[in-house]
Amino acid sequence: MAKSKYESIYRDLKERIEGEEYEYQTILPSENTLIKTYDCSRNTVRRALAQLAEIGYVQAINGVGVRVVYQPVDKASFVIGGIETFKESATRNKLKSTTEVVLFAEIVADARVAKRSGFKEGTELYYIQRLRKLDGKPCILDINLFDKSIVTGLTKEIASKSIYEYIENELNMEISMSKRKMTVERVTQVDSMYLSLGDSNCLAVVSSQTFNKKGLLFEYTQSRHVPEYFCFMDTAVRHKDVDLFKQV
Amino acid sequence: MAKSKYESIYRDLKERIEGEEYEYQTILPSENTLIKTYDCSRNTVRRALAQLAEIGYVQAINGVGVRVVYQPVDKASFVIGGIETFKESATRNKLKSTTEVVLFAEIVADARVAKRSGFKEGTELYYIQRLRKLDGKPCILDINLFDKSIVTGLTKEIASKSIYEYIENELNMEISMSKRKMTVERVTQVDSMYLSLGDSNCLAVVSSQTFNKKGLLFEYTQSRHVPEYFCFMDTAVRHKDVDLFKQV
DNA sequence: GCCGATTTGTCCGTATGTATC
DNA sequence: CGATACATACGGACAAATCGG
Numbered sequence: 096m097a098k099s100k101y102e103s104i105y106r107d108l109k110e111r112i113e114g115e116e117y118e119y120q121t122i123l124p125s126e127n128t129l130i131k132t133y134d135c136s137r138n139t140v141r142r143a144l145a146q147l148a149e150i151g152y153v154q155a156i157n158g159v160g161v162r163v164v165y166q167p168v169d170k171a172s173f174v175i176g177g178i179e180t181f182k183e184s185a186t187r188n189k190l191k192s193t194t195e196v197v198l199f200a201e202i203v204a205d206a207r208v209a210k211r212s213g214f215k216e217g218t219e220l221y222y223i224q225r226l227r228k229l230d231g232k233p234c235i236l237d238i239n240l241f242d243k244s245i246v247t248g249l250t251k252e253i254a255s256k257s258i259y260e261y262i263e264n265e266l267n268m269e270i271s272m273s274k275r276k277m278t279v280e281r282v283t284q285v286d287s288m289y290l291s292l293g294d295s296n297c298l299a300v301v302s303s304q305t306f307n308k309k310g311l312l313f314e315y316t317q318s319r320h321v322p323e324y325f326c327f328m329d330t331a332v333r334h335k336d337v338d339l340f341k342q343v
Numbered sequence: 344m345a346k347s348k349y350e351s352i353y354r355d356l357k358e359r360i361e362g363e364e365y366e367y368q369t370i371l372p373s374e375n376t377l378i379k380t381y382d383c384s385r386n387t388v389r390r391a392l393a394q395l396a397e398i399g400y401v402q403a404i405n406g407v408g409v410r411v412v413y414q415p416v417d418k419a420s421f422v423i424g425g426i427e428t429f430k431e432s433a434t435r436n437k438l439k440s441t442t443e444v445v446l447f448a449e450i451v452a453d454a455r456v457a458k459r460s461g462f463k464e465g466t467e468l469y470y471i472q473r474l475r476k477l478d479g480k481p482c483i484l485d486i487n488l489f490d491k492s493i494v495t496g497l498t499k500e501i502a503s504k505s506i507y508e509y510i511e512n513e514l515n516m517e518i519s520m521s522k523r524k525m526t527v528e529r530v531t532q533v534d535s536m537y538l539s540l541g542d543s544n545c546l547a548v549v550s551s552q553t554f555n556k557k558g559l560l561f562e563y564t565q566s567r568h569v570p571e572y573f574c575f576m577d578t579a580v581r582h583k584d585v586d587l588f589k590q591v
Numbered sequence: 592g593c594c595g596a597t598t599t600g601t602c603c604g605t606a607t608g609t610a611t612c
Numbered sequence: 613c614g615a616t617a618c619a620t621a622c623g624g625a626c627a628a629a630t631c632g633g
Contacts, residue, residue: 099601120558125617136603141618149397151522154558157618158610162558164520166461213414272412274399275577279527279547279570297545297570299527310368310402310410322527322545329523329577347620373598384622389599405599406629 104133104143112152112165119167122160123153151330190229197289198224199251201243212240212315213304219243223254226289229324233290236319245313269308276302277327280319290321299325352381352391360400360413367415370408371401399578438477445537446472447499449491460488460563461552467491471502474537477572481538484567493561517556524550525575528567538569547573 111117124132129140144161147153152165200222202208209216220240227235239258241249246262253261262268280300282292292298298319305314359365372380377388392409395401400413448470450456457464468488475483487506489497494510501509510516528548530540540546546567553562 101601127617138604139602142601144618148520151520154520154554155618156556156558156611158612158616159557160617164554164558271580272396272399272402273579275579277525277575277577279545279568279573281543281570295529295545297527297543299547306402306412308404309407310404310412320527322529325527327525327575329525331521331523332519349620375598386623387621390620403599404630406597406631408598 100135101139101142104140105146108143108147109152112163117163119163119165121163123163125160148332193228194255195226196251196254197226199254213312214242221249225254234321234324236286236289238317240315242313245311271306271308273303273305286319292321295322298322348383349387349390352388353394356391356395357400360411363415365411367411367413369411371411373408396580441476442503443474444499444502445474447502461560462490469497473502482569482572484534484537486565488563490561493559519554519556521551521553534567540569543570546570
């Protein structure tokens with residue numbers, strides 16, 4: 096499963112931390128110990144540890160050791176990860192999820208679309224709107240744009256199942272990076288037509304651009320979430336961007 | 344300024360990318376070239392490149408090179424970075440920002456607070472509520488909890504200026520990691536008392552835990568944002584968590 | 592289709608610096 | 613002061629992917 100050594104060490108440590116074999120606030124075995132345990136070089140261990148630090152599981156303290164800062168969900172009501180995808184939250188809440196394609200079209204990017212999505216003007220695109228339901232309740236309205244020349248042969252049929260499965264398994268394209276923007280916006284007429292909003296007049300909007308392994312933009316998506324089903328987690332580390340912590 | 348070699352290389356490349364000396368979708372000079380340019384080892388260059396990849400500036404392609412994926416703000420209306428802090432958005436929009444302390448108290452964490460914040464039950468805390476205004480318009484309600492035994496000697500006076508400046512410059516404590524959770528919640532009575540919400544009945548809520556360099560939790564904060572002034576940016580990379588991309 | 596050059600990916604060993612106790 | 617632990621940096625080796633001839 097694990098392609099690389101550092102990845103298997105990463106996975107092993109991650110599991111042990113999640114299983115609380117290494118508990119919150121305790122110090123992991125030293126790098127030198129881990130080197131012997133996994134029979135590898137210092138760099139390899141450090142790389143695994145660096146990745147654990149990135150996802151907010153551990154924190155290295157100079158001259159002391161590597162401290163576990165992962166907290167199990169129930170204890171502090173904090174979960175680690177990115178956006179909870181539709182499927183994830185569905186399985187976590189043991190709900191049945193369905194997808195309904197409400198619009199499937201082909202368009203050409205004009206200036207307005209280009210500016211918004213990042214595609215070049217004139218690019219041929221698939222334009223798809225999908226409604227995501229949990230236990231029959233419409234929770235997310237997804238608006239997708241796919242580059243027709245990269246994501247070829249898309250159909251309404253595929254869109255109703257899983258576009259990403261199609262991209263990865265059928266087209267054999269690897270996904271590598273995604274830029275996201277989160278805002279809170281007022282509901283539009285289209286929103287209230289499809290989503291069960293109760294009396295909330297706002298929703299959480301996630302706009303994202305996704306790049307493939309060749310660094311080419313192939314997707315722009317706007318997901319409009321009903322507030323009560325939206326939750327986003329993140330861990331920020333100092334070096335990423337110093338200004339992050341410069342709250343007044 | 345830059346403590347380490349890889350950091351200065353990182354900063355240099357970052358500036359050049361931002362200045363579009365290296366343009367969107369072009370390939371950076373190869374690692375071997377950069378090694379000669381910066382007179383350093385391959386690992387050092389690679390480390391700088393890895394950090395640029397983390398913030399969504401570049402993307403390495405095996406057998407090809409390192410492609411620039413940074414897009415200047417005006418071109419695609421995407422900004423890179425973390426949460427725009429109060430001060431940042433203020434300066435960016437050329438608005439005058441002020442902070443008003445509406446509550447300053449000392450409490451002891453009971454079971455409810457402990458579960459919510461991650462502090463141990465019985466921990467002595469500062470409990471602060473602050474209102475952030477832009478050009479006189481109240482935009483954010485901040486609710487802070489600080490561990491009294493770590494962040495010592497806090498006063499209302501300090502809270503009205505900058506608590507982080509106090510922590511870093513006076514207490515000489517270094518901040519290193521922060522876990523955040525974003526949700527959209529219905530406005531409460533307290534919210535509508537302080538914030539100018541218009542007719543929106545929801546707001547963006549960012550809950551965060553912050554750890555110092557010793558891996559100790561010293562702050563829990565809930566920031567309640569008026570929708571129109573809230574925007575969060577993020578870039579996700581494949582290895583971080585595979586499930587991120589498994590959208591159905 | 593193959594080969595070789597280029598480029599990134601993984602891994603190792605070692606040396607030196609810095610912080611903690 | 614010395615032992616321990618993480619941080620930075622160097623140099624080398626081989627693998628995997630890509631591209632052009």
